[in-house]
Amino acid sequence: MQFAILGPVEARRPDGTPVPLGGPQLRGLLALLALDAGRVVGAERLIDGLHGDHPPEGAAEALQSQVSRLRRRLRDGGAPDGLVEFTPAGYRLAVDPQDVDVHRFERLTAEARATADPAVKRELFAEALSLWRGPALDGLADPPRAARLAELRLAAIEDRVETELALGHHERLVADLRGLTGEHPLRERLAAQLVRALQGGGRPAEALTAFAEIRERLADELGADPSPELA
Template sequence: MRYGILGTAQAHRSDGTPVALGGSRLRALLTALALRPGRALAADLLIADVWGPEPPADATGALQALVARLRRSVGRDAIDSVHGGYRLCADPSDVDLHRFEELAAEGAQALADADPVKAAALLDDALALWRGPALADLPEAAGEAARAERGHLDARRTRLAAEVALGRPGQALPGLAALSADHPLDEPLQALRLRALRAAGRTAEALDAYASVRAAIVDRLGVEPGLELRNLHGELLRVDAGSEGRPEVAEPVVPPSGSGGGRSGGRGTETAARPSAGAVPVTGPVPGRATCGRGRPPSWAGRTTWPRSAPTWPPTAW
């Protein structure tokens, strides 16, 4: 069986045949189990996931009845009874969320290894698994859903960074503009957009964008942008001054103090240092590798591996 929880809960057999799941409680139970595949989950935890703060009077009996209904849908062998609870008999790579994390981590590593072609392919496969909000049927798992959404944002940002690294900043800019508008305080994302504008020869637009980003950060957080953005602004000023034949203008910044120099608390008088000789990296920071899931399985039940590019969930070649 393959399980989808990046959106409403879904289950598919190895040949791609969808499984009818029924109502919201049944989907919530499947989501709770698939979020932690292969792990024994206590009945109390599952009851809290499915019913939240208002469980039924006989919560244990209600959970047993719900598990019995789910077994009729996905197969009795798919859910084990363990001491005090239940376990979904599945590998993490059989669940779209965990498969997404594997592919996104591989894509981020490929970009860090200066292989944007491989990175783009892996990240396209990862992003194709998303069908909607993560864990849509599990409202009590807000923390896990937020973590999954952060991973989704990281993967989208890294995919756009791969596009810039491939020498196609113009193709990345529409996506970067939309994503930056949705996440105005995401400094790595904003830095990537400024680099893409510079790579596309649009330095004046990059300077205007920095001014907007700085205003948003100062207004909403009460601090100056971090060192990366401020140094990038200084580089843009030098490029702009050189293109216009004007003297260079140094941007007033506050140098980092100690080990936490990511932000400054106010204006300073020292200038940003010139970047070292050599090309300025095109891409922004690459998100860290995900920890969920194991390596790519060679096959499932004698059938096929996950496809390299899946336009919809589930891939038809399972």
């Protein structure tokens, strides 16, 4: 069985069909267990992830009930018994981490950064980024972990763009980079990549305009000068 949390939370049978998981609490519980697949997660940490700083009264008892319901949903979907284990220290999703998309994403991006072949690097980044179907941990009360995963995704996008620039694919990157810099207007690495893509694509005047725009935004919003890389 495969598990996906880089987007709407899903458990998938070997043929790829999704297992009905029920409401957001069960999907959230599965996501938190999948983040630490193969490792024990304490009950308090699960409660914090599901409810944030203000858990309801009786949250510990409710968690036990939710675990039972999740086990039943997974078993009805064809999972083996014991997939969600109880230990005195907490609960564990007893699967190989590589059965969870976020762990495959991290492995693929690490492999991409470790290889020197730009073409192989590009394919590995593309495979890793294709695992994303939307915001990670969608709907969970766990903003720090969701923000961390969003940052990992953006860093992988930037690294993929860097590889494409090294391969000389300047013009084809411009539209994507304009969209990305619009979404992240103070992200200097993306701005620098847009400048380089425009310059490499034979559009030096637009490259200078793009640089002037990010320099002005940095000054107005942060009171800062461009970094050495961007400058």
